[in-house]
Amino acid sequence: MRDASWGYAIALASAFSYGTSHILARVGVTQVAPPLVGASISLLAGTFLYWLVNIRSIKLELNSTNRRGVAFFALSGITSSMGLLFFFFALSKAPVIAVSPVANTYPLIALLLSSIFLQGIERITPKLALGAFLVVLGLALIIIGRAI
Numbered sequence: 272m273r274d275a276s277w278g279y280a281i282a283l284a285s286a287f288s289y290g291t292s293h294i295l296a297r298v299g300v301t302q303v304a305p306p307l308v309g310a311s312i313s314l315l316a317g318t319f320l321y322w323l324v325n326i327r328s329i330k331l332e333l334n335s336t337n338r339r340g341v342a343f344f345a346l347s348g349i350t351s352s353m354g355l356l357f358f359f360f361a362l363s364k365a366p367v368i369a370v371s372p373v374a375n376t377y378p379l380i381a382l383l384l385s386s387i388f389l390q391g392i393e394r395i396t397p398k399l400a401l402g403a404f405l406v407v408l409g410l411a412l413i414i415i416g417r418a419i
Contacts, residue, residue: 290371296359297367306359313359314352372413379403 292313299309322329336344354377361370382403385393 289375293362293367293371297362297370300359300363306363307356310352310356310359314355369413372410376406376410379406 296309296313300306303309304312354374358370358374361374382395382399386395
């Protein structure tokens with residue numbers, strides 16, 4: 272299988288995992304515990320799983336990672352954790368069928384930020400811009416549909 276095909280297959284597995292986690296989180300924050308507790312447990316469980324599966328390779332790779340790289344990964348972890356916390360709070364206030372699509376517009380934020388900070392690394396093509404526009408249009412339709 273080509274690398275791109277594997278990438279798409281893994282992306283679908285990611286989508287299934289995220290979609291499942293949204294349902295589990297909604298049940299958790301509405302029936303079990305407050306959002307802060309739910310997000311904390313979720314992050315701890317995920318961290319434990321990562322360490323369990325990757326402990327050997329993490330030790331080897333961490334030794335060859337410079338401080339600047341560690342800083343970028345730490346900031347990425349902090350912003351991801353904030354996103355998860357906001358997501359859990361949103362699920363405690365609104366239905367998953369509305370929160371999930373809105374929360375998953377994060378590629379638009381990544382697109383905007385990459386156009387600003389990754390100009391020499393990433394290129395925004397007309398097709399990519401059209402795709403982003405369609406995502407925004409879809410989100411608007413979801414929000415309008417919920418309001419009617």
